[in-house]
Amino acid sequence: MIIQELADFINGEIIGNDTFFLNQEFTGRFTLLNDSKKGDIVIRHWINGKGIEIAAEKNIACLITQTPKDGAVETARKLNFPLIVCDKIELANAYALKWTVDNYSPDSTNVVITGTNGKSTTSHMIYHILNDAGYHVFTNTDSESEFNTLIDPMVSKLISDEVKDNGKLDFLSIEVSEVQGWLGKLMKNHASLMSNALNPSVGVITNIAMDHIGLVNSIDEVFDEISAVPKAIGDGVTVLNYDDELVRKLDAKNPFYWSMSRNDVDLYFDNGIYYNGELIIEKTDLPFTSGHFIQNILSAVGACISLGLSSESIAKGVKSYKALNRRFAKLNDEPLIIDDFAHNPDGIKNTIRECIKMVNDNQKLFVVCAIRGSRGVEINKLNVEALVEVLNDDVTLILSSSKDVVNSLNYVTPEEKDVFFEVLDRNNVRYTHFDNLKDSLSETYGLADKNDIILLIGAQGMDPAESILNNIL
Template sequence: MNWRQKKVVVIGAARSGLAAAKYLAERGAEVWLNDLKERSELPAEALTELEERGVRLVLGQHVRLATLLPQLVIVSPGVPFEAPPLVEAREKQIPVWSEIELAARVTRAPIVAVTGTNGKTTTTCLLEKIFRDADYHTFTGGNIGTPFISKAEELTAQDLAVLEVSSFQLATTEEFHPHVAIILNITPDHLDRHYNLEGYIAAKAKIFAKQTAEDWLILNWDDEETVAMAARARTNVLFFSRIHILDKGFYVDDGWIIAKVEDQAVPIVRVEDLQIKGGHNVENALAATAAAWVMGVAASNIADSLRTFQPVAHRLEPVLTYRGVRYINDSKGTNPDAAIKALDAFSEGIVLIAGGKSKGSDFLPFAWKIKEKVKALVLVGEAAPEIDAVVRKVGYQNVHYAESFVDAVHRASELAEKGDIVLLSPACASFDMFTDYEQRGDVFKELVRQLAKC
């Protein structure tokens, strides 16, 4: 693809935007990088490096496309669809791509792409381990870690790209074409950005929009929204199920993960041998097994990797045990469905820390699960009153407000008794108090470690 003298505006100076601007500038494009943040709020070294490559910065304001007349706009996932430059681009029929769309167009590597409301990162990291343990030269990135565009062009047809892809990234794809696509589950999330569930589902479905009869789509048989997607696919569809025994697909039978693609059912690994706990992680393991299977990884290799894979940071991550109380960091539980799955993973008494910035979610199912599983609820952040009102509606009363995140951890510790679990699974985004869920989880872990030193 020839970028020389093409005009491109990159909107959003986070990791993917910086990487896209650098890639395009190095190939001769005229690049403008736009962000509403001021220069002092952005990584200084990265901006200086881009300027040295000829990138022009438009910071602290929205860029005006009418004055630049770009041929393409690259948008970072964090930029709202209604941002004025994106509205202007649609009005002027200027293509708007995500960074993964750009990268997918220039790579030769086959792509295994993972999306869904919950479980994306765990499944992506599990696939990375399976493929690397099986001696595949694997790049892992997308919505986690390294932006795809920073390595896409270097990858060969013998390499493999394993990508976590979000609804925001998929919404601005046109030709994105994974060889294997996984949709783990669909529950309401990011409705503040996609406006309604239908818009959210439509974005997720773009993961298989360009697949052909030579590709594979892996769907969750236990999730009615993903099952419905099968009728729209023009590719090979395989299902996985934690609950049902399938005539064909990947399922659990008598405590074993089973692969049945031909006539024979092949036991892979016992569920009790997985290091990642909870029913949702069984689903993640099933999906990863299916993707690895169709990519030709031997059953014994898949089994070895599943047995030795450790929990990913911020996803039901054990922190430590102090005075008989286990502390679990599930900061990635940024929506009610994820938090429900976290609560279902434990049988012990749970002191739950929840709250943060609401994403327009329905908290009622979460409230019923709290009533069933939680001995004490500590609420913090902007959404605390909203969650409080809903849990009281279902008859749950043991609610404690925290004035700060530090206070929330201390309150939870005081409420917990020997044999209990203090679980951070907020059911909300972190942006009212933190830069992202990772910072929130890191702060939680540090606060817990400080408690243990007292």
């Protein structure tokens, strides 16, 4: 593979050395600049002249970018350094992923998981079940959700490093964003592009709902992004949520349906998990019993059945599973504090409804919600409307802008805060707002009795809550 072949594949223009032979120098590792070594290929959304100097000093094979700026092109020419400039960086990352899988894990059986909610828990549970059964598995979902994006070459790097360090992989369980973008611009067909790169034998589509407002502005656009994924799965099995009307409309060649509401599909829940009419997992053996997490379990179980695992192995793996960080996680007993990464309308409604079910006559429920910062007015409007839909007069609502813990990428704008207030005021919902997360948590803990329930919800603005609470409790 020479640099021109790589450039042609991603529709890129070569700046600098166009005769560099990658098959002589390329290590086989796609990575980020700060982690790169001699012979690696680096992919970055943008690069400046200083970055080109660093890349040249490291003697990397070449650097691919979408946005050269501040002297990057001039420096590449001066140093005769191989820089490839492309219009769509996602093509480069898809190429890196496909090349890595083809060359480092050609014999693995691959699973892709996409949808609006539940991707991380589903992909991590698939990983756990397979790992518990004795297989060598890689997943890009981790407890901190640091690697569950495919907009950079991190997953490609991790796969190649894993194979080099620990030998060949049996399975890949890869979470793929249903909608993805960069700097407010939609990376069209991202889910399909990345799924195709993985050549999956099994695909999972959890649900189709609104999130990522601005990148997409209607449920039809979300459907369009996800609808191409079954084509990428091709002759493989597509595990589908029958209870989601839009998911049912997807055109999958080999669908495998699960349901929480009917028992005439492949896999269903009825006070236990049934496959082909036979009970395979008792309800008492499930690691969590809230409705939306049972949906994640069904997705994971459906995938593992499709991979050929025995019911006994699947049940054993499900029973021993431990939830990811901030997935309905219990942080304290008295009062009971639950932390959940509910950050879009469906997630908010599902999580609050589960907590309302838990409240008895002698308890109060406090909901502490972090407003989503720098994500736009529309998604925050949908989120607050979801709150209005599920809250009742017995629930105490406390809002936080989390100024004390977020960076500039997650700062709550005045417009985002105002839309929360406007919708709540219009619907006569009482609330208290704090600029700082620490103040909101301290106030809530002070108001709650030891037998009450406190639910923490939100994305990045609520991420540091556990560490803050450690200094409050």
